[in-house]
Amino acid sequence: MMNSKTKKWGFACASALALMLAGCGNGDVDSSSKDNTKTEQKADQASETRTVTDALGNKVEVPVHPKRVIASYLEDNLVALGITPVSQWSVNDGASVQDYLQDSLKDVPTISYDLPFEAVQSFKPDLIIMDSASMVEGDKYEQYSKIAPTYVIGKEVNNDWRDELLRVGEVFDEKDKAQQVLDDYDAKVKEAKQQIQDKAGDTSAAAVWVTGGKFFIVSQNLSSGDVMYNDLGLKAPSVVKEISAKATSNWNEISLEKLVTLDADHLFVIDSGDDASEKALSKKLWVTIPAVKAGNVHKLPADSSWLYTGAIANTQIVDDVVDALAK
Template identity: 50%
Template sequence: MSKGNNKKFMFVLVSLMVMSLWLAACGNNKTNNETNSAATNEAATNAPAATDAPTERILTDELGHEVTIPANPQRIVASYLEDHLVALGIKPVAQWSVPNGIQDYLSADLEGIPTIAYDLPFEAMTSFEPDLILMAYDGNVEGEKFDQYTKIAPTFTIGDKLTADWRGALLKIGEVVGKSEEAQKVLDTYDAKAKEAKEKLQAAVAGQSAAALWFVQGNFYIVSDQLSSGDLLYNQLGLTVPAVVKEISATGTGNWNAIPLEKLAELDAEHIFLINSGTDTDSQALSDPIWKNIPAVKNGKVYEYPSTSSWLYAGTIAYSQVIDDVLESIVK
């Protein structure tokens, strides 16, 4: 082979080698790209779905205020609404109180939680550094109070009407704090318990009547047939409403309405639940012949509970404890 031909041969050989390397590189890039693309697609397919993180929401309260609710409130004050908070697994930073006490039936759940006065003083509220304030009643935010509380923290009013409807109040609070599903589960669990209790009572004392009386400062109050513990006794548990309870409830305006001794003498209840807030000085009414001649009293069918019990309150926790009391007293 001549020298010139040798050069041509070497040039062709080098060119072929370069082209071969280029083709190999292209093939590898294509394979790598396909592999990477497949891996990316698989990763996208198998990646867990992104969860919705809590965000701020604007909700309208029962008085028409548009309130910006924090994404994940941690320091809540909800005076007189603690039953609902505890049921949802939330501990407030302060709990309702009056000069002579707190909601004792929640003491185990709210142990160590400091108190705030029922009228919610602004300085006291500020000291707890809340990030959300839930108000039970319209009067809590009347006049300029709402603006003053909103300077402390977002303030959402449940309102008189909804607070009286303990189921609605629980669901609304669940909505506000981002626990709507939990609130419904709490209600479902409670309803199952009430249904089971009703079946036990119907099997043991079907058709028998009962009344709840509150004795305080020497006076008697009888529960309404549609409110508070009366709603539980009659509508949920199926006990019979005495005629006197119907009569007083028809004209009464509160959960518990005053009943004079002479009207008490007409009480035809077969079972009486007595919430005794009396003292030694005013307990003489319980020795009065009128009281002693009531059939349930004469027959030993009076079941006494202290004022620290849950009978004076409403909510799934309060009512669950009342159900336990009723079954323990009546179903032997």
């Protein structure tokens, strides 16, 4: 093909000046060679893989340059590393998403949190990253692996977010970048902790989520509780410690009667804004809570990051606490 094409160009340029002949012929060969080289390089890159071992001991052949990633409920990690997934976690047919990430994910279509096989397949992923072992119970891992290489981040439902970020970084061969994100976060926390100490001293706080007229309190070592108590050094009230000791999730239901005994200096309230919740917050018993009575309630919108966890979510939580206690 190349020889024939070169000959035709030679005949076409025969009556032209020698310089033009040289330019015509050589230009064609060089251009074709470059195009072929680029095509071959792209093909090689697309077929290149790396072997990584996930939390379950599976050796997974992941693409060196994945282009279509599904990592449901791990989007905070992806965005922190500058990676855009092909779909994003949602509930209620896409009605609820991780709002705090929408500056980066607003154009990314949603997928149901339980990752139906047909829905996953429709996105034609070249890599699937699972948050926990519970997401691939039974024969699910085998089924997902038939669609695309599948990597499981952790064995627990609630894995340490720092470890998750580093594991995601490892999958994308971006572990140094992931570590830098962690280092930046730790530096921010150190500064914020000092600001809070200087302004508010040793103070206690709790976070309560009001939705559907019910109250939920954050666990001491999970989600925004981890940020408040373990990172920023705020004191955990006795009620938080009591509920956390037997907690099974990030947020655990608490009665209004129990909230009255909450010995917190400050209360962060994530208000869903529905009618039932507004009624709950207007009850006479609510105003008898010590922090409410003292005027130390800091309301946060339903789309805030306080219900989630990750480098981006936690950074926003740190900012919110500093704004409330150290400004």
